[in-house]
Amino acid sequence: MATFRIKRFNPEKQPEPYFEEFQLDIQPGVTLLDCMNQIKWTLDGSFTYRMSCRSAICGSCAVKANGHALLACQRQAEHIVDNDETITLEPLGNMKPIKDLVVDFTPFWDKVNKIKPYLEPKEAPPEKERPQSQEEFLRIDDSSTCIMCGACYSDCNTLEVDENFLGPAALAKAQRFVGDSRDSQTFERVKELSEPGGIWDCTHCGECVERCPKPARPFDRIKEIMTVALEQGVHNNNGARHALSFFNSVKRSGNLNENRIPVESMGFFNISGLLSLLPIGLRMFFKGKVPPIIHHSIDEVDDVKRIFKELDQ
Amino acid sequence: MKFALFTGCVAKGATRELMLSTTKAAEGLGFEFIEMKSASCCGAGVVSEKSPLLADALNARSFSIAEKQGLDIVTICSTCQGTLKKTEAHLNEDAEYKKKVNDILKEGGHQYSGKTRIKHFANILATEEGMARLKERIKRPLTGLKVAAFYGCYVLRPSENSDFENPDNPTGMEDIFAALGATPVYYPSRIKCCGFPIVMMNKPASLDMSGNALLDAIDHGADVVATGCPLCHLSLDSYQPEIEILQKKNNSIPVLHLPQLVALALGYSPSELGMDRHIVSTLKINEILATT
Numbered sequence: 065m066a067t068f069r070i071k072r073f074n075p076e077k078q079p080e081p082y083f084e085e086f087q088l089d090i091q092p093g094v095t096l097l098d099c100m101n102q103i104k105w106t107l108d109g110s111f112t113y114r115m116s117c118r119s120a121i122c123g124s125c126a127v128k129a130n131g132h133a134l135l136a137c138q139r140q141a142e143h144i145v146d147n148d149e150t151i152t153l154e155p156l157g158n159m160k161p162i163k164d165l166v167v168d169f170t171p172f173w174d175k176v177n178k179i180k181p182y183l184e185p186k187e188a189p190p191e192k193e194r195p196q197s198q199e200e201f202l203r204i205d206d207s208s209t210c211i212m213c214g215a216c217y218s219d220c221n222t223l224e225v226d227e228n229f230l231g232p233a234a235l236a237k238a239q240r241f242v243g244d245s246r247d248s249q250t251f252e253r254v255k256e257l258s259e260p261g262g263i264w265d266c267t268h269c270g271e272c273v274e275r276c277p278k279p280a281r282p283f284d285r286i287k288e289i290m291t292v293a294l295e296q297g298v299h300n301n302n303g304a305r306h307a308l309s310f311f312n313s314v315k316r317s318g319n320l321n322e323n324r325i326p327v328e329s330m331g332f333f334n335i336s337g338l339l340s341l342l343p344i345g346l347r348m349f350f351k352g353k354v355p356p357i358i359h360h361s362i363d364e365v366d367d368v369k370r371i372f373k374e375l376d377q
Numbered sequence: 378m379k380f381a382l383f384t385g386c387v388a389k390g391a392t393r394e395l396m397l398s399t400t401k402a403a404e405g406l407g408f409e410f411i412e413m414k415s416a417s418c419c420g421a422g423v424v425s426e427k428s429p430l431l432a433d434a435l436n437a438r439s440f441s442i443a444e445k446q447g448l449d450i451v452t453i454c455s456t457c458q459g460t461l462k463k464t465e466a467h468l469n470e471d472a473e474y475k476k477k478v479n480d481i482l483k484e485g486g487h488q489y490s491g492k493t494r495i496k497h498f499a500n501i502l503a504t505e506e507g508m509a510r511l512k513e514r515i516k517r518p519l520t521g522l523k524v525a526a527f528y529g530c531y532v533l534r535p536s537e538n539s540d541f542e543n544p545d546n547p548t549g550m551e552d553i554f555a556a557l558g559a560t561p562v563y564y565p566s567r568i569k570c571c572g573f574p575i576v577m578m579n580k581p582a583s584l585d586m587s588g589n590a591l592l593d594a595i596d597h598g599a600d601v602v603a604t605g606c607p608l609c610h611l612s613l614d615s616y617q618p619e620i621e622i623l624q625k626k627n628n629s630i631p632v633l634h635l636p637q638l639v640a641l642a643l644g645y646s647p648s649e650l651g652m653d654r655h656i657v658s659t660l661k662i663n664e665i666l667a668t669t
Contacts, residue, residue: 222586267586268530271530318418320386322386344615355390362415370484
């Protein structure tokens, strides 16, 4: 017998959420969604959650189980139950709960709409289809697999502290169009995506990759947009400046010049940005933590320089 | 046990106490760490923003250096570890790509074959042999010290590249703390991001992330946080005074590098381990250890 510890919430009856426990036998092979249905059908009909296809296609049944977002229909309950024979179910994170495990997806969809999730083609519609080579298709194949379940959005570390971040799902969807050979707005797209709240606010935590139930792997897609943004010359922001400074440092010496990177990332004419570096700079200076003023290259740095040259970098 | 030490850039720069304490910990444990002086920066997942192929070629070159020495690589930075493992995965999952990278390396006399394993310092210790060696050589058990691990994202995610058994609920670092005689503190933020990668782009969000983690550790009763990543250390320690101002909360807690904690139990003094170079005072640790 397993314990299902479920976060219940019904603002019409009680202002604060609370946990309620249900006991249920987990039959071999059943999914977590099967268990949720059993609880609803046999123990408490008021238990509320979203579900539809039961086949990991529609993306409706994403919830948090034992602290991490997943698709309830895609995972077997016996693989989730913890050492105490318990499964704790909570609504997805980073969105407001409406009732029990149902959350308000409005900000999620607003952000998806913000990245213009539609093709803006170069020419007028042709008579038939717009063909792509296999290579061109593969560039957008992974992001096309996103089912908008919100699992990545739920566990995103940046969104936990900054609701303005577009988030992994919208950015993965953006890559679907940034990388599309038929789209004409690549520069405009990466320019907008480089604004605050966009690609450079991703903190590289990898949570989205871990929670994504499909091959969409949002962080990998965000990195692809970053590469396009740098290629397209969208450099007037701290994220791009940081990447270029980092890159140039390794190119020059094989390693990082930590004294230059903060200054170059802020930009030489960004007075308030440069001033914001002062407190940490002074603190580190007085503790002897400032990196060596004379920066040393790695041994055999010429081979590193050769590799940069060979790759036209 | 002999390893090729991939120091990473930050251990030679802003957190030189990490390099100092790694040397001491290795000495105390009887490990031989040979510094890879011709290895380049791992790229920290930033060089690959500009050119993924270049980032992989540079890291494959570093692997080749260790292969020539017949050694496995040890890292002392979660970011280096995760970034190197990503390159390793790229090379091993695609033979054509591996050949392309090796063709780039050829002129410099390097080739990657895939013989060298890449392990974080914590992963070396959290083995049966590492634990046995640790227990055997402890001179000053850290009894009474409540230690909260902060893993650093890159060493856990993506999980397919992680050496920790269950990256969603790892116990490797806590097992090490227990072996040192300390009391491990489990708290949800231990596997979260410190925010360092965006400190130049979105400082308030970055500091909120590290501040929330520190508060979580304190709320769960920790005396000290120990991390395997110098970038996390910069976030959690060097930015701590600014975090306190931003969050208007007292979340003051010392933050140690994992090798400092290990070397402390091996009998080295705090000053030998550069613990006086931290922004947040570590004296509280001495006081706790003195009373037990």
